[in-house]
Amino acid sequence: MRSEPLVRMPPSLAPGATIALVSPASWSEPAQIEETAAIIESWGFRPLLGAHVHDRLGYLAGSDEDRLADLNDAIRDPTVRAIVCLRGGCGSFRLLRGIDGDGLELDPKPLVGYSDITALHRVWHQHGVPSLHGAVAGAHQRVVRDALAGGIPAAVTSDIRQFGAELTTRGRASGPLFGGNLEMLARSVGVLDFDLRGHVLLLEINRSAGLGHVDRALTQLTMAGALDGVVGVALGWLSGFEDYEDRGWTVIDVLRDRLGELGVPVLAGLPFGHDPNPLVAPLGVSCAIDADTGLATFSAAVK
Incomplete structure (x- = not known):
């Protein structure tokens, strides 16, 4: 529960x-x-x-x-x-x-x-x-x-040209949306309680160091049980990693390895995170992702 x-x-x-x-x-x-x-x-x-x-x-x-x-x-x-x-x-x-x-x-x-x-x-x-x-x-x-003002955010379509969009898998998932910056989510483990069972996880990642900090953050969330029961992943911008490689791996390899362990649909190439023109994602309300069609839909955040 x-x-x-x-x-x-x-x-x-x-x-x-x-x-x-x-x-x-x-x-x-x-x-x-x-x-x-x-x-x-x-x-x-x-x-x-x-x-x-x-x-x-x-x-x-x-x-x-x-x-x-x-x-x-x-x-x-x-x-x-x-x-x-x-x-x-x-x-x-x-x-x-x-x-x-x-x-x-x-x-x-x-x-x-x-x-x-x-x-x-x-x-x-x-x-x-x-x-x-x-x-x-x-x-x-x-x-x-x-x-x-009460509007329902428009559905968002994955951009296959966006860096990281190839991480999209297959399948559909729905549930409350929660997440944000990967580094901040991992830092919160042990400070705030986490229970994301039944949730779609929103992730945006900006490069502040090498691939290791992405690996460590996702591994920490996984080992702490914070991602137990997550039903899907909505993946936004991977800012700063476009031309970065470490010993043959890119951030794509790290994310494919770490997120693959969750065994849930991943919809990547979404316009959320560190960019001059970010879209808004309502957290804490219902979200549906369809990795087959590349579509993410959201509920209103106010009544």
Whole structure:
């Protein structure tokens, strides 16, 4: 039996709704903060900047205490209807045990972000609140707006030209979608409980080191039992690995070896992850992947 709580669907955003902008990880340039706020305004929503979004402490957007305070303030503020993370980078992991999960359950609201923000998505998932793996940036930013307003994200087709698309297998799978950045998922083992039985696993991988870190991360998740019962894999961008080889192997070989042990359908070549124009994937709600037709479909993340 799955230990995940029942889904607590946030309400869709009405025109004029408030969206909090927070920096739980690395800092953003002022121009990026202003641009994100302007985009949200153009959607007909009201951006609310966290008190510490302009702070800097090394590569972090201020102290752990202040970044956590901004996030919890957004969770606890009844006027805030969604939370947008200004960027990933590094630092979200430090906040995990201080997040007001009870407050999130009492007033569920979607979180938007990807990369390092995967750590926060896991908290939302543990408390049964859907979230959006994506960014308020790029050519598909309106998809985020539509998802927050109650729209069902359009079906996504695998791109056979995308690096890694040849990892697609055969078969179909459906279940709640959860995942994100591979490195962050593996780092969360032992810190947050994992039970992904019955889930479709979303993976996007960016190269921060060699093939070994991909192998170690997938092996850690497997040996920890975090992937027990996963019914399928939706594989996004493999950023930075396109021309990388290590002793005759590429990341394709590593993934074919590691994911093959799961014995489930894999749909690769999906437009999720580290790219200037990422699409949004709703986490915590129903997803279906069809490796035979190359199609992934999703449910709405708000009601």
